[in-house]
Amino acid sequence: MQTLHHFQTQFEHHLKDHLFHQPPAELYAPANYILQLGGKRLRPAMLMLGYYLFREDVEKSLPAALAIEVFHNFTLVHDDIMDAAPLRRGHPTVHQKYNTNTGILSGDVMLAQAYNCLLQLEATDALVRSLTTIFTQTAIEVCQGQQLDMNFENRQDVTIEEYLKMIELKTSVLVAAALKMGALLAGATPTDAQHLYEFGRHLGLAFQLQDDLLDTFGDAGKFGKKAGGDICQNKKTYLYLKALEIADPGLKKELENWYISPTHTNAADEKIRRITQIFQKLHIGEITENLKEKYQRQAIVHLDKVSAPTDKKKMLENFATLLMNREL
Amino acid sequence: MQTLHHFQTQFEHHLKDHLFHQPPAELYAPANYILQLGGKRLRPAMLMLGYYLFREDVEKSLPAALAIEVFHNFTLVHDDIMDAAPLRRGHPTVHQKYNTNTGILSGDVMLAQAYNCLLQLEATDALVRSLTTIFTQTAIEVCQGQQLDMNFENRQDVTIEEYLKMIELKTSVLVAAALKMGALLAGATPTDAQHLYEFGRHLGLAFQLQDDLLDTFGDAGKFGKKAGGDICQNKKTYLYLKALEIADPGLKKELENWYISPTHTNAADEKIRRITQIFQKLHIGEITENLKEKYQRQAIVHLDKVSAPTDKKKMLENFATLLMNREL
Numbered sequence: 001m002q003t004l005h006h007f008q009t010q011f012e013h014h015l016k017d018h019l020f021h022q023p024p025a026e027l028y029a030p031a032n033y034i035l036q037l038g039g040k041r042l043r044p045a046m047l048m049l050g051y052y053l054f055r056e057d058v059e060k061s062l063p064a065a066l067a068i069e070v071f072h073n074f075t076l077v078h079d080d081i082m083d084a085a086p087l088r089r090g091h092p093t094v095h096q097k098y099n100t101n102t103g104i105l106s107g108d109v110m111l112a113q114a115y116n117c118l119l120q121l122e123a124t125d126a127l128v129r130s131l132t133t134i135f136t137q138t139a140i141e142v143c144q145g146q147q148l149d150m151n152f153e154n155r156q157d158v159t160i161e162e163y164l165k166m167i168e169l170k171t172s173v174l175v176a177a178a179l180k181m182g183a184l185l186a187g188a189t190p191t192d193a194q195h196l197y198e199f200g201r202h203l204g205l206a207f208q209l210q211d212d213l214l215d216t217f218g219d220a221g222k223f224g225k226k227a228g229g230d231i232c233q234n235k236k237t238y239l240y241l242k243a244l245e246i247a248d249p250g251l252k253k254e255l256e257n258w259y260i261s262p263t264h265t266n267a268a269d270e271k272i273r274r275i276t277q278i279f280q281k282l283h284i285g286e287i288t289e290n291l292k293e294k295y296q297r298q299a300i301v302h303l304d305k306v307s308a309p310t311d312k313k314k315m316l317e318n319f320a321t322l323l324m325n326r327e328l
Numbered sequence: 329m330q331t332l333h334h335f336q337t338q339f340e341h342h343l344k345d346h347l348f349h350q351p352p353a354e355l356y357a358p359a360n361y362i363l364q365l366g367g368k369r370l371r372p373a374m375l376m377l378g379y380y381l382f383r384e385d386v387e388k389s390l391p392a393a394l395a396i397e398v399f400h401n402f403t404l405v406h407d408d409i410m411d412a413a414p415l416r417r418g419h420p421t422v423h424q425k426y427n428t429n430t431g432i433l434s435g436d437v438m439l440a441q442a443y444n445c446l447l448q449l450e451a452t453d454a455l456v457r458s459l460t461t462i463f464t465q466t467a468i469e470v471c472q473g474q475q476l477d478m479n480f481e482n483r484q485d486v487t488i489e490e491y492l493k494m495i496e497l498k499t500s501v502l503v504a505a506a507l508k509m510g511a512l513l514a515g516a517t518p519t520d521a522q523h524l525y526e527f528g529r530h531l532g533l534a535f536q537l538q539d540d541l542l543d544t545f546g547d548a549g550k551f552g553k554k555a556g557g558d559i560c561q562n563k564k565t566y567l568y569l570k571a572l573e574i575a576d577p578g579l580k581k582e583l584e585n586w587y588i589s590p591t592h593t594n595a596a597d598e599k600i601r602r603i604t605q606i607f608q609k610l611h612i613g614e615i616t617e618n619l620k621e622k623y624q625r626q627a628i629v630h631l632d633k634v635s636a637p638t639d640k641k642k643m644l645e646n647f648a649t650l651l652m653n654r655e656l
Contacts, residue, residue, distance in 0.1 A: 027475040078436060082429040101410040101478060104432060108406060109471035111439055115464045125453035132460065136443045143437035147355040150429065 004319050007048045007058065008041045014062040015041075015069065020113070030094045030106040031113075034073045037089045042323075043178045044069040049316055050182025050196055053308040060122070061182055064131065067117035068178045071135070074110035075142055077103050082150065111139070123185060131181050138177040145169025152236050156256070160241045164205065172204025188308075195302045202299035203320050209292040210324055212237040216276060217285055228272030232263045238291070239284050246282055254278070296324065332647050335376045335386065336369050342390040343369075343397065348441070358422045358434040359441075362401045365417045370651075371506045372397045377644055378510025378524055381636035388450070389510055392459065395445035396506045399463070402438035403470055405431050410478065439467070451513060459509050466505040473497025480564050484584070488569045492533065500532025516636075523630045530627035531648050537620040538652055540565040544604060545613055556600035560591045566619070567612050574610055582606070624648065 015035060020028035044065035051061035079085075080093040081103050087093060095103035118132050148166040152158045180197040188196075215230045216239055230237050240259065244252055255278060263271055279285065299320060303313055343363060348356035372393035379389035407413075408421040409431050415421060423431035446460050476494040480486045508525040516524075543558045544567055558565050568587070572580055583606060591599055607613065627648060631641055 024472060024475045024479060026479055027472060078432055081432060104406055104410060105471055105475055105478075107436075108439070109468060111436070112464055112467040112471065115443065115460070116468065119457060119461045119464055125457045128457050129447060129453045132443070133447045136440055136447055139440040140437060140444065143433055143440065144352060144355060147352045147433055150433075151352060151354055 002052060002058070002315070004045060004049070004315070004322075007045045007052070010058070011041050011044045011048065011062065011065055011069070014066060015044075018066055026102065027106055027109055030077070030098050030102050031070075031073070031110050033097065034077055034088070034094050035070070037091055039089060041069060043072050043174060046175055046200065047178040047182035049319070050179035050188075050193075051186040052182075053196075053306065053312050053316070054183060054186035054188045054192075061185055063117050063121055064181055064185055065178075067114045067135065068174070068181070070110050070117065071114040071139065072174065074107045074114065075146070077107040077110070079146060081107075082146070121185070127184065131184060134177050134181055134184075138173050141169045141173045145171070145173075158236050158241060160238065160245065163236065163238055163241055167208040168201065168205060171208050172201045175204040175207075176200030192306045192308070195305045198302040199299045199306075199316070202295045202302065203323070206292045206295035206299065206320075207323055209238055209288055209295070212239055213285065213288050213292070216279065228268070228276070231272050231275045232268050234259045234263070238288055239279055242287055243279055243282050243284050247278070251278060251282075292324070296320065330380060330386070330643070332373060332377070332643070332650075335373045335380070338386070339369050339372045339376065339390065339393055339397070342394060346394055354430065355434055355437055358405070358426050358430050359398075359401070359438050361425065362405055362416070362422050363398070365419055367417060369397060371400050371502060374503055374528065375506040375510035377647070378507035378516075378521075379514040380510075381524075381634065381640050381644070382511060382514035382516045382520075389513055391445050391449055392509055392513055393506075395442045395463065396502070396509070398438050398445065399442040399467065400502065402435045402442065403474070405435040405438070407474060409435075410474070449513070455512065459512060462505050462509055462512075466501050469497045469501045473499070473501075486564050486569060488566065488573065491564065491566055491569055495536040496529065496533060499536050500529045503532040503535075504528030520634045520636070523633045526630040527627045527634070527644070530623045530630065531651070534620045534623035534627065534648075535651055537566055537616055537623070540567055541613065541616050541620070544607065556596070556604070559600050559603050560596050562587045562591070566616055567607055570615055571607055571610050571612050574615075575606070579606060579610075620652070624652065 019032045019035065022028065047065045047068050048058050048061050052058050076088060077094045080088055081095045081100055085093050086096050091097075093103075094106065098106075114135075115132065118135060119128060121128055121131070123131075145166055145168070148162070149170055152163070152166065176197040177200075179200040180193045183193040183196050184190075212230065215237070216227060218227050230239075236259075240255070243255055247255060255275070258271055258275060300317060303316060306313060347360045347363065350356065375393040375396050376386050376389050379392075380386050404416060405422045408416055409423045409428055413421050414424050419425075421431075422434065426434075442463075443460065446463060447456060449456055449459070451459075473494055473496070476490070477498055480491070480494065504525040505528075507528040508521045511521040511524050512518075540558065542555075543565070544555060546555050558567075564587075568583070571583055575583060583603070586599055586603055628645060631644060634641060
């Protein structure tokens, strides 16, 4: 039985051997830079896991896993430009280290190169078309999710339903697609592949809610960043939207007032303290935890329906648990 | 016998019926905006012509033609951001009308949507994989060409060979790929499709040299823009690079000095006058014209080798002539 760690290491080696070495260097150096900034390689590992459920020769899934990772890094490069983010994983972002034009163009070529990985797969034309179609649909959805995220910054009437749709598009569908593509590449039936997609989609939603929880209630020492980042940025997370929904008119007004203007540096601690207090008073932590667990249970229901060896499925279930405990 | 104008009109109708209507509107409005700014639709018409050489039911090629036009417009949106261009076809560029983030993200989704057009084609999986592979290779090359173009701005040692490679990647390969994809979709043999590719590649090179010539020696009244734009921008065109190559040391030094610093508005006319004079003294117009005609002849050699009805091939030849006379 393989471990997730094994897949991550196997992918890391494959990536190292498949960086871009063709000219022009100015175009591909930024791509290689972001690809080597690290990260947990969870999405390519998911593709490999999806494959491993049905076949043992996991090395055959590496080129498709690479496509997923190159695509993911393309979205990071362009998102960092849009967010004007100076740092990514503790290092300068691509547009910061090079420049914005380089970031745009390197991102573009990474998207095309991700397609190149898929089109070169040693697989039937029908399978390649099918995988490339899922990949394209996912790429479109990820762009749509990013647009919704940007829209929400300027809207005061975002609903919880809209927020959940946005995180589904921006985060979950790529995890879901990676699992499904891996399964199909290994010859899984469409039904099994779709159950894995749904497993990944629900897991992605649970993961994002966990992320929102940690940002507000997380232990800074354990998770490496100060709590309250989302609050300072007035991010309309599930926590905030749920609080608005259940707060009495007075508290609702106070919440809205805090989120109406940019956070002043010297008022940040007070703002974080007060909003966290309101969230606690309204039991937002428990409510979010409950929804997260509901998504986790739904994920497992789909996993149970997949016709694959129980011990291999157990590995995916353990992975889901690890992800939620953030031991990874 | 169809005319090029007929294909352009047919494509225009297809485009109008296939604009993006899905949400989020903020993502797709900029895409629809640039797609409706006009333009001659030469690239999709080329794809249709490539198809028409081998089959009559040209309407079947429209979705692939749409992929080419959506891709081309994606490159316009991102190039305009990189060039900080305020206008495109006399209207505000996408990033100017909306904003840079919108331009980046709408461009990204256009690239994915172009793939979507290809993957949905009513064609065998083998053919779709083949077309998508050519398209991907072309997308990668266009990005590489754009990077070379940006590199050349800061380099004083650009060779003529490098310049020709850059315009081939940035301009010619898409015209070539459009013709080849149309031919393959219509069932042409790989040999015929490749001869069309070479026809398009040489035609694209001739077209770009024509463009360089017109920019310096063109009739402002006839072509709608003042001559000398490239000179003012210190663009290292074929004209400039050839002049550097054949000028005596004194003249070479003068040319380099003119191109060393940005053009001051009140010195622009004098700079254009003097450089044009140097070009004329060195017979750069005739030399460029000769190379252009060499490429045109090479294009026709490849067209002659294509096994298709002579009258249909004549249409492509006429198109090439029209393109060079800029009557389109």
